[in-house]
Amino acid sequence: MPIEKRSPESCRHRIDPRQDGDRELADCRLLQEIAGVDSHPALVVERDACLACCDSFSPSAEDLNPIVASLLFELSEQIVDLGGVDGCDLQKASRLNAWAERSLPAVAPDEDDSEDIQQRTYDHLAGVSVDQLLQQLPMPAESSKHKNGKLTWSVGITTAPRRLPTLQKSAESVIQAGWDDPVLFIDGEVDLPASLQHLECCRRSPATGAFPNYILSLGELYMRNPHADAYLMIQDDALLLPSSAMRDYLDRVLWFDEGPSIASLYCSSEYNQSETGWHLFPENWVWGAVAFVFSRDAVLSLLQSPMIWEHRAKPGDEGLSRIDVAIGQFAQAKQIPVYFPSPSLVQHIGIISTIWKVARAVNARRANQFIGDQLDSP
DSSP states (O other): OOOOOOOGGGOTTEEEEEEETTEEEEEEHHHHHHHTOSOOGGGEEEHHHHHHHHHSOOOOSSSOOHHHHHHHHHHHHHHHHHTEETTEEHHHHHHHHHHHHHHSOOOOTTTTTSOOGGGOOOGGGTTOOHHHHHHHSOOOGGGGGGOOSSOOEEEEEEEOOOSSOOHHHHHHHHHHTTOSOOEEEEESOOOOOGGGTTSOEEEESSOOOHHHHHHHHHHHHHHHOTTOSEEEEEETTEEOOSSTHHHHHHHHHOOSSSSOOEEESBOOGGGOOSSOEEEEOOSOOOSOOSEEEEEHHHHHHHHHOHHHHHHHTSSGGGGGSOHHHHHHHHHHHTTOOEEEEESBSBEEOOSSOOOOSSOOOOOOOOOSSBHHHHHHOO
């Protein structure tokens, strides 16, 4: 069942709502609690801010969503300018200001007026054939060595509360690309779109965090289907071509090696290659866990690796995030090859990253060479 959407009227932090001309104002008890200040002009918020807060995940005194972070930043900055106030001295205000700034979504300088990638559609490419994909992204010679017909797949999509939801568009693209029954792994309070409610899902409440949810989900995919040839882990801001040729293409291409292997379907602008095709990554993979495919042996090796469990034990945010870095370090330590395509088979449509238990967000990482755009303009 969908989670009931929060509203300003149901918010326990919203006190003394009142009209000021055509504006509706209220005091924010959560800001009062965090700052330790009972009275200050910046504690008064407009209804628009409350509505925006309700569109994000539920905040707390330990876990700021982006809207509360913005309000706290303004409040603490004003208190710093005053040199401190009763209940919040200069040192505390400075500390709160730094925390609020870290919790704000970071946007790269060139992203404000950039193309709205979330609005881009590739529906006109639904009829793309495998041969057309092979023309844009040739099959490596090694792929022909180990083919025994179609692969068996186990597919999961991880999701969590987002300031700008992308789950519906992403999941529908996965289904259109040929995987009819992905499992949704929902970390925290996510309002599931009606079009996805027929899918199997696993909800984690309270939320575990990005990295724990990812590893638990990969383990569950294996437990659901321990003999699959390929385990595809998709994050909820990945966009695939809406053509079943995507799955057929990967059935032909994978795998490259006899032993454990990992393939990233995503190639960020940082990893673009001058030569079109599949490439073996030479170092620690660090840029994007948007869409990884694991061979069965790679899944077993990863789930048994102490490196994965040691990563989770790292303090603070680090143990809850950095999926791509952890997988890259694991693969290099175990000498498991990581392959990636250039151009990218997946586009990253997330403008603001998922907010996990510790509120952090980073600027968008995108593929500036995407197979969909190449098919549009060969």
